[in-house]
Amino acid sequence: DTAVSQTPKYLVTQMGNDKSIKCEQNLGHDTMYWYKQDSKKFLKIMFSYNNKELIINETVPNRFSPKSPDKAHLNLHINSLELGDSAVYFCASSQVGHGPGELFFGEGSRLTVL
Amino acid sequence: AQTVTQSQPEMSVQEAETVTLSCTYDTSESDYYLFWYKQPPSRQMILVIRQEAYKQQNATENRFSVNFQKAAKSFSLKISDSQLGDAAMYFCAYRSDYDGQNFVFGPGTRLSVLP
Numbered sequence: 001d002t003a004v005s006q007t008p009k010y011l012v013t014q015m016g017n018d019k020s021i022k023c024e025q026n027l028g029h030d031t032m033y034w035y036k037q038d039s040k041k042f043l044k045i046m047f048s049y050n051n052k053e054l055i056i057n058e059t060v061p062n063r064f065s066p067k068s069p070d071k072a073h074l075n076l077h078i079n080s081l082e083l084g085d086s087a088v089y090f091c092a093s094s095q096v097g098h099g100p101g102e103l104f105f106g107e108g109s110r111l112t113v114l
Numbered sequence: 115a116q117t118v119t120q121s122q123p124e125m126s127v128q129e130a131e132t133v134t135l136s137c138t139y140d141t142s143e144s145d146y147y148l149f150w151y152k153q154p155p156s157r158q159m160i161l162v163i164r165q166e167a168y169k170q171q172n173a174t175e176n177r178f179s180v181n182f183q184k185a186a187k188s189f190s191l192k193i194s195d196s197q198l199g200d201a202a203m204y205f206c207a208y209r210s211d212y213d214g215q216n217f218v219f220g221p222g223t224r225l226s227v228l229p
Contacts, residue, residue, distance in 0.1 A: 031215055041153075041203055043219040055215050088157060096214035100147040100166060103207075103217055105159035 003027050006091045006106035013081055014114055020077045021109045023091030031055070032074040033103070034066060035090040043090070049074055050096075081113045116141045118208050118220035126226040127196045134181075135191045135223045137206030145211035148182070148189045153222075154202040162204070165189065167211075193225075201227045 006023040013019055025032060033056075034046040048056035049068040063079045078085060091106040117140045127133035139148070150162040165173045165182050172180050177197075181190045193200055206220040 033215075033217075041222050041224075043205065043222075045216065048215045050215060090159065092159075094215075094217075100149070100164045101209065101214060102147075102149055102161050102164055103151075103159075104161075108157045108159075110157075 004091060004093055004104050004106040006089075006109055008109060009107060010110050010112075012112045012114065015081055015083060017081050018077065018079045019081060019111065020075060021089055021091070021111075023074045023076070023106055025072055025091075025093040025104070027093055027095070027104060029093040029095045029104070030071055031094050031096050032068065032071070033090075033092045033094075034074065034076050035092060035105075037088040037090060037108070039087070047074075047076075078111075081111075083113050086111055086113045116143075116208050116210065116218045118206050118218050120204075120206055120220035120223050122223045123221070124224045124226070126228055127193070127200075128228050129196055129198060131196055132192060132194045133196055133225065135193075135204050135206075135225065137189045137191070137220055139187050139189065139206070139208050139218075139220075141187065141208065141210070143210055143212060147209045147211065148180075149207040149209070149217075150178070150180070150189075150191045151205045151207060151219075152200075152202045153205065154199075159205075163191065196227050198227050198229065201225060 004025045047066040052068045088108045092103040148165045177194045203222045
């Protein structure tokens with residue numbers, strides 16, 4: 001039973017299109033994240049939600065809009081896709097406030113914008 | 115803001131040998147957590163080992179151990195008896211105990227294991 005699952009695993013789309021990535025965690029964690037991993041493998045946080053409340057909103061174009069319907073789900077919608085949006089997007093969760101609170105990652109969603 | 119540095123973009127090790135990956139971090143905080151994550155070609159991010167800053171004893175997990183030097187702000191990962199399956203990107207990460215939601219990752223070290 002996958003702890004953090006995200007769909008789809010792969011997206012290939014044209015510039016200008018809109019796409020969404022869904023994420024669900026069954027660990028009971030309070031905090032969920034979206035990370036972007038670029039072609040050089042740098043991992044950069046985009047958003048963090050704690051109990052459906054936006055906590056971290058890094059300098060990300062407003063074409064990216066996260067949505068957390070409940071604490072087990074965090075979706076990412078991207079409007080007007082650009083070539084530079086091509087990357088792997090990771091969803092993650094953690095339980096902050098109780099020990100190390102390590103991140104549990106989903107398998108990643110590779111987005112390719114043509 | 116905290117930063118995490120991994121000064122070795124690439125490393126290689128012979129199978130069955132030992133390798134050490136370096137990580138340094140910059141923080142003014144006293145309470146925090148440090149992690150090493152492994153990312154094999156499958157791209158799944160896997161937790162290798164964790165260390166609480168308040169613990170002096172270095173963490174170990176089977177063939178993986180760390181050398182945590184709090185004063186020097188250093189957190190290196192030692193892999194003993196390297197196996198082909200250890201080939202991966204390794205990321206060092208920092209989490210503050212004050213601003214717990216923000217994890218800071220280093221740029222990663224690509225480890226190759228030679229047969």
